[in-house]
Amino acid sequence: MGRLSEGAILRRILDRLAPSRAEVGPGDDAAVIAVDGGPVVATVDTLVHGPDFRLAWSSGYDLGWKAAAVNLADVAAMGARPVALLVALAMPDDTRVSFVEAVADGLRAACEALAPGCAVEGGDLTVSDTLTIAVTALGALETAPVRRSGARPGDVVALAGAAGEAARGLGLLFARFRDPEGTPVAVDDVLLSPSERDAIAAQLRPHPPIALGPAAARAGVTALMDVSDGLLLDATRMADASGVTLALERAPLGPDVDTALTGGEDHALLATFPPGTPPEGFRAIGVVRERGNEAVLVDGVPYAGRTGWDPYRDWDSARG
Amino acid sequence: MGRLSEGAILRRILDRLAPSRAEVGPGDDAAVIAVDGGPVVATVDTLVHGPDFRLAWSSGYDLGWKAAAVNLADVAAMGARPVALLVALAMPDDTRVSFVEAVADGLRAACEALAPGCAVEGGDLTVSDTLTIAVTALGALETAPVRRSGARPGDVVALAGAAGEAARGLGLLFARFRDPEGTPVAVDDVLLSPSERDAIAAQLRPHPPIALGPAAARAGVTALMDVSDGLLLDATRMADASGVTLALERAPLGPDVDTALTGGEDHALLATFPPGTPPEGFRAIGVVRERGNEAVLVDGVPYAGRTGWDPYRDWDSARG
Numbered sequence A, B: 001m002g003r004l005s006e007g008a009i010l011r012r013i014l015d016r017l018a019p020s021r022a023e024v025g026p027g028d029d030a031a032v033i034a035v036d037g038g039p040v041v042a043t044v045d046t047l048v049h050g051p052d053f054r055l056a057w058s059s060g061y062d063l064g065w066k067a068a069a070v071n072l073a074d075v076a077a078m079g080a081r082p083v084a085l086l087v088a089l090a091m092p093d094d095t096r097v098s099f100v101e102a103v104a105d106g107l108r109a110a111c112e113a114l115a116p117g118c119a120v121e122g123g124d125l126t127v128s129d130t131l132t133i134a135v136t137a138l139g140a141l142e143t144a145p146v147r148r149s150g151a152r153p154g155d156v157v158a159l160a161g162a163a164g165e166a167a168r169g170l171g172l173l174f175a176r177f178r179d180p181e182g183t184p185v186a187v188d189d190v191l192l193s194p195s196e197r198d199a200i201a202a203q204l205r206p207h208p209p210i211a212l213g214p215a216a217a218r219a220g221v222t223a224l225m226d227v228s229d230g231l232l233l234d235a236t237r238m239a240d241a242s243g244v245t246l247a248l249e250r251a252p253l254g255p256d257v258d259t260a261l262t263g264g265e266d267h268a269l270l271a272t273f274p275p276g277t278p279p280e281g282f283r284a285i286g287v288v289r290e291r292g293n294e295a296v297l298v299d300g301v302p303y304a305g306r307t308g309w310d311p312y313r314d315w316d317s318a319r320g
Helices: A006-016 A060-076 A097-114 A165-176 A194-204 A212-218 A231-242 A257-262 B006-016 B060-076 B097-114 B165-176 B194-204 B212-218 B231-242 B257-262
Strands: A031-035 A038-048 A081-091 A119-127 A132-140 A156-160 A223-227 A244-248 A268-273 A283-290 A296-298 B031-035 B038-048 B081-091 B119-127 B132-140 B156-160 B223-227 B244-248 B268-273 B283-290 B296-298
Touching (some): A006 B097, A031 B081, A031 B132, A038 A060, A038 B119, A060 A081, A060 A194, A060 A223, A081 B031, A081 B038, A081 B132, A097 A119, A097 B006, A119 B006, A119 B031, A132 B031, A132 B081, A165 A257, A223 A231, A231 A244, B038 B060, B060 B081, B060 B194, B060 B223, B097 B119, B156 B244, B165 B257, B212 B223, B231 B244, B231 B257
Parallel strands (some): A081 A119, A244 A296, B081 B119
Antiparallel strands (some): A031 A038, A038 A132, A081 A132, A223 A268, A244 A283, B031 B038, B038 B132, B081 B132, B156 B268, B156 B283, B223 B268, B244 B283
């Protein structure tokens, strides 16, 4: 399985499942399901100790925060407002109750900070050798759900939220907080500059701009998704889904353009809007063109480097 | 954490979370969440390799089936009709794609057999050292949600579905299909009587009576829950939530009353109805009385034995 991409595996699985009856089925940031009375946005994402987080680096609070944030972002990426989380926590039998309480504190704090009105409404606890948290987020729509397939030539490409900060933080953790064998060790803030602390905080406790998802929908956004695997890779997915080329510019992406283009896990919102100034909170980073040979261009040319981060291909869980 | 019950841990966690805004929050079989337009029933349950299933005994198909069935039962236990599943699958990097396809086949088959109209509408794949499947089920209500707290003195206690079959099957697996070190080995059907095969099938691929959940709600059921941890333990929970005593009878519970009373994982539906004959598919197993000293009586006396199965207390994951 390690040789297939997550997308390839998903296609194999989807072939086996019954045809989706949902308004939006598998393949977007979240599903939109018709429940008597109205559409419900629903998504699930799992964090696993090893590939997704390390307890040497993440506290229980950090883990709860991040598990909430990444799922809230998938709801926002449909233009929806998160209304509830369900949390499935599987943990070793010797886990301290205080750790579980800290996870709960992080879940609550992320909801209050990022999506006021959303709370944990259900859950499940099980024993597992591998600490795992699967969060389901449910959301409500004031508008039609926003797909990633609606970008049209002439639209402005815009971004809300950080680009590259979380990846920079992960790089610092790998470079500076591992022992000689590669095993993660606790972060010592004294060894970090303020900017480095911010980057590590962005990795451990990301702040995706949740409220800007429904705001973009109200403002007429044509396509929307959250950037989890890197701007270039996710922009390629949006371009392919929409049948267009996204022509990005380096200038608005800050001083470290390569990290901004390839770094994942910020859960920024990538959007396309009709021509004009994008709504408050979004910054223009390019334009949508008729589909050419490339899905994504950067300053007019294909990007010469790796286009993103596929957790199945790139992460060696034995490392560190 | 191993010394605290799941209930005790949940109470500690719930104290840390924001007050529920849901119509039905944590503490029942599923949450009922108001999404613009109407209530949505939502629940999540996780199966972990080791404590919840063994690959020597369960195929990928079995695992998909069971993961769907147990969550469909939680939706049905609110009187709701399941409409969608989200599946978070975490698996070792060397998992074969054919195994994942078999999980998908089992999920689909369980939905088609137990809850026609319900399908997998979203999901997430991650790498983990421990094979884990967390399924979220969403449901729609035609009636008010049915709590476990509505049983009233004079009501009939009724059961739909198997009682003790899944536990009998698990007992057979432990007794007959482990090597001398206690490690599970593949089931050989030739060694089993037809009745034993049925019991093992009930453990690996349970058939909870999903359609009878909404049917009970239409028929005026006063309290409803699914029996996951054993009839006595779950009846105690219903009695405590309702402030009544459930007076059960041994006679309707079949030849192996002790297994019927204490065995978990059949996901039968335990219900109370106003006096009279319970609706089709339910059999009367007792009556509701004013609350006495005991939450549950069996033929008029407290049950002299263990009252159920708490996965946190009773399962030694190192065993087998």
